[in-house]
Amino acid sequence: MHLPKAELHLHIEGTLEPELAFALAARNGVDLPYADTEELRKAYLFEDLQTFLDLYYALMAVLRTEDDFAELADAYLARAAAQGVRHAEIFFDPQAHTDRGVPIGTVVEGLGRALDRSEEKHGISTQLIMCFLRDKSAESALETLEAAKPYLHRISAVGLDSAEVGHPPAKFREVYAAATALGLRKVAHAGEEGPPEYIREALDVLGVERIDHGLRCMEDPDLVDRLVSERIPLTLCPLSNVRLRAIDVLEQHPLRSMMDAGLLCTVNSDDPAYFGGYVGDTFHAVHEALGLDREQLRTLARNSFEAAFLDHDEERRAR
Numbered sequence: 001m002h003l004p005k006a007e008l009h010l011h012i013e014g015t016l017e018p019e020l021a022f023a024l025a026a027r028n029g030v031d032l033p034y035a036d037t038e039e040l041r042k043a044y045l046f047e048d049l050q051t052f053l054d055l056y057y058a059l060m061a062v063l064r065t066e067d068d069f070a071e072l073a074d075a076y077l078a079r080a081a082a083q084g085v086r087h088a089e090i091f092f093d094p095q096a097h098t099d100r101g102v103p104i105g106t107v108v109e110g111l112g113r114a115l116d117r118s119e120e121k122h123g124i125s126t127q128l129i130m131c132f133l134r135d136k137s138a139e140s141a142l143e144t145l146e147a148a149k150p151y152l153h154r155i156s157a158v159g160l161d162s163a164e165v166g167h168p169p170a171k172f173r174e175v176y177a178a179a180t181a182l183g184l185r186k187v188a189h190a191g192e193e194g195p196p197e198y199i200r201e202a203l204d205v206l207g208v209e210r211i212d213h214g215l216r217c218m219e220d221p222d223l224v225d226r227l228v229s230e231r232i233p234l235t236l237c238p239l240s241n242v243r244l245r246a247i248d249v250l251e252q253h254p255l256r257s258m259m260d261a262g263l264l265c266t267v268n269s270d271d272p273a274y275f276g277g278y279v280g281d282t283f284h285a286v287h288e289a290l291g292l293d294r295e296q297l298r299t300l301a302r303n304s305f306e307a308a309f310l311d312h313d314e315e316r317r318a319r
C-alpha cells in the first residue's frame, strides 16, 4: 500500500509523541507543565519556527538516559516502517542535550542501540546526521564536533538547524571545513524561513550536497536554474511548512510547481509528532491537497533514494 521510500529530513527529537513524553517524565521524575497528553497536544498551535522550537526544546527535558534515546528511536522506526520507509537519515541535536547535562555519548549510544537493530527488526537501513544549532555560537559547534570524535563511526553527516533568520550558513564555515576533513558528508537547513541567499551560501560556503527545506528558492529563478542543473536535492516538509505558517494551507504549497520546474524534490516529515503526520501521511496529504497522481508520488519516492547517502548496492537493497 505504502510506496517504498527514504526519509531524509527527520529530527529524532521531533518524533517524541505526547504519550512517550509523559511516560519518560514519570520514569525520570521530570515535572511537565501540562496536566495530560491532551493538554500538551493543545499547545501544538505554532505561529512560526521559533514558537515551535521553544516547545520542542522544553519537552526534551524528559530525555535523559541511553534507554530513553533508544526507546524514542525504536518507536519512530516502528511507525516509519508501517508507512513504507526503507531507509532513514536521521537528524539529532547534540547541543540540545549537552546543554542540559546529558553527555553526547548517552545520546549517540542510545540512538545507536535502536539503529543497530533497525534492519532486522523494522527493515529500515539508517544513518545519523549530527546537526549544529545555528542560533548558538560557531565555537559551540566546533566543541560539539570535537566531543563527537569518539562516535564518528556512527555519524554519516553534519547538518545545521534551529532558528534560521539572522544565523546565515557562513557563520559555520570553519566547522563544516573541519567536518569535511573528517570525511563527513554535509547538509544544511536553508530557505525555510531564511532568504534564498542562505541557500546559495550553504552550497558555496559550506559545500552542502543537499538542502533541507529550500522552499524559498522559488523567489530566485537563477537559483532554481542552478539547483536544477546541479541536481541538488531539496528535502521538503510540506506539513511542517503549514504548521509553522511558511504556507497558509497545504493547497497553496509550491511542491507541484517545484517538481514541474525540474527540481529534485523529496517530501519528508520533519517533526512528525508535532506537525500532524509521518512520511506516509505526508504523501497522502499532498496527494489529496495538491492532486499529485500516482506517477508523481512514485517520482517523489524514487527521488528520495536518489537523494539519499546510499551507494548503488545499498540503494538497490533499500528500494
Ligand code: ES4
Pocket (backbone or CB within 6 Å): 011, 014, 049, 056, 161, 162, 163, 189, 192, 240, 270, 271
Ligand atoms: C526544526 Cl522545522 C525545523 N526547522 C529548523 N530546525 C529544526 N529543528 C527541529 N525542527
Ligand code: ZN
Pocket (backbone or CB within 6 Å): 009, 011, 161, 189, 212, 270
Ligand atoms: Zn527540519
